[in-house]
Amino acid sequence: MSAVGEARLPELDGARCVHAAIETASCRACVEVCPRGAWHLDDAALEFDSGLCDGCGLCVPACPRQAIVLPLALASRPVAGTNAMLAACDRAGGDAVASDIGSAAANHDGPGHIACLHAIGLGEMLRAYHAGQHVWLLAHGDCARCPRGQGEQLSTRLAHLNAALRQRGRRPIVLREVTLASWSALINIAGSGQAHARRGFFRALAEQPAAVLIGAPPVQEKEQAKPPGEYLPDGDDALMPWVIRLNLLHCVGCHACSQVCPEAAIQFDVEASAYRLRHRACTGCGLCQDVCQHHAVTLQPWTEPTQWALPMVEQRCPCCGVGFHTPAEISSHTRSCWVCANATLKRRLYQVMA
Numbered sequence: 001m002s003a004v005g006e007a008r009l010p011e012l013d014g015a016r017c018v019h020a021a022i023e024t025a026s027c028r029a030c031v032e033v034c035p036r037g038a039w040h041l042d043d044a045a046l047e048f049d050s051g052l053c054d055g056c057g058l059c060v061p062a063c064p065r066q067a068i069v070l071p072l073a074l075a076s077r078p079v080a081g082t083n084a085m086l087a088a089c090d091r092a093g094g095d096a097v098a099s100d101i102g103s104a105a106a107n108h109d110g111p112g113h114i115a116c117l118h119a120i121g122l123g124e125m126l127r128a129y130h131a132g133q134h135v136w137l138l139a140h141g142d143c144a145r146c147p148r149g150q151g152e153q154l155s156t157r158l159a160h161l162n163a164a165l166r167q168r169g170r171r172p173i174v175l176r177e178v179t180l181a182s183w184s185a186l187i188n189i190a191g192s193g194q195a196h197a198r199r200g201f202f203r204a205l206a207e208q209p210a211a212v213l214i215g216a217p218p219v220q221e222k223e224q225a226k227p228p229g230e231y232l233p234d235g236d237d238a239l240m241p242w243v244i245r246l247n248l249l250h251c252v253g254c255h256a257c258s259q260v261c262p263e264a265a266i267q268f269d270v271e272a273s274a275y276r277l278r279h280r281a282c283t284g285c286g287l288c289q290d291v292c293q294h295h296a297v298t299l300q301p302w303t304e305p306t307q308w309a310l311p312m313v314e315q316r317c318p319c320c321g322v323g324f325h326t327p328a329e330i331s332s333h334t335r336s337c338w339v340c341a342n343a344t345l346k347r348r349l350y351q352v353m354a
């Protein structure tokens with residue numbers, strides 16, 4: 001991991017970035033979320049200025065393709081019969097308005113110490129949930145006065161995720177804010193041997209925070225990153241991080257969306273002659289929208305899917321003789337392929353004079 005002083009900096013996997021897929025990619029997530037202007041995008045390239053970066057990590061959850069990597073030193077502790085996730089930002093000691101944000105970077109090295117809590121994305125929360133960790137204990141500064149707290153916050157992501165979990169009949173994730181002193185006691189003092197009932201967990205935390213810590217953090221195996229939707233429990237008709245919709249009135253069956261999608265969230269089933277939509281696999285990168293000249297593809301966040309396929313029929317264009325696909329529902333109204341339909345075709349008659 002690159003570093004300047006004590007600050008750990010993000011790394012970009014260029015092969016995963018949407019701008020490596022097509023030149024017309026519209027994604028500006030990292031540029032727009034960075035409070036220091038470390039990311040710059042123009043027609044030539046996406047550039048990163050390490051001199052401006054303070055390692056806050058906000059660009060990591062913002063990137064839909066998980067192309068930006070900055071490992072978070074999240075900690076896990078067995079607490080009152082459950083594994084709790086612990087994290088504290090470098091402003092948790094009340095230094096949220098310090099002029100030099102990077103001055104607290106030295107705190108990043110300890111377990112659970114991260115630059116900014118808003119750098120915790122859906123992936124981290126869902127992977128922890130999948131591992132049985134449903135409680136988060138967090139210590140942080142005043143986000144309202146911190147430049148890092150002006151974008152999408154962790155609480156917003158959690159609200160969307162909990163709505164999706166409740167809809168599936170699953171227990172929600174519990175987030176509790178604690179003081180830095182209580183958090184430090186929890187992270188540092190282990191082996192108290194006192195077991196508290198789950199019902200009395202938060203009462204015990206308020207009265208004697210250190211007493212609820214039991215044991216050491218479990219060892220977690222590294223897992224290859226997947227789209228956040230792939231970690232959600234069963235329920236394909238419930239809320240998804242991203243939902244794909246194909247407008248049959250605009251679709252011309254060019255297959256551009258299915259060919260560009262890096263997660264195969266849109267697939268063309270040749271045998272069934274239909275587009276298949278895998279909403280769980282969608283990351284919201286927007287490549288499908290960028291390549292669709294006819295604006296037939298839309299992506300909506302945290303919505304319930306209503307479309308899983310778009311049936312197509314194959315026809316032959318009477319103008320050029322080429323086979324093409326068109327939505328089955330409107331096939332009777334489609335006579336020629338979309339290329340010929342948009343071209344100005346005029347017969348030219350030539351007379352040869354002797």
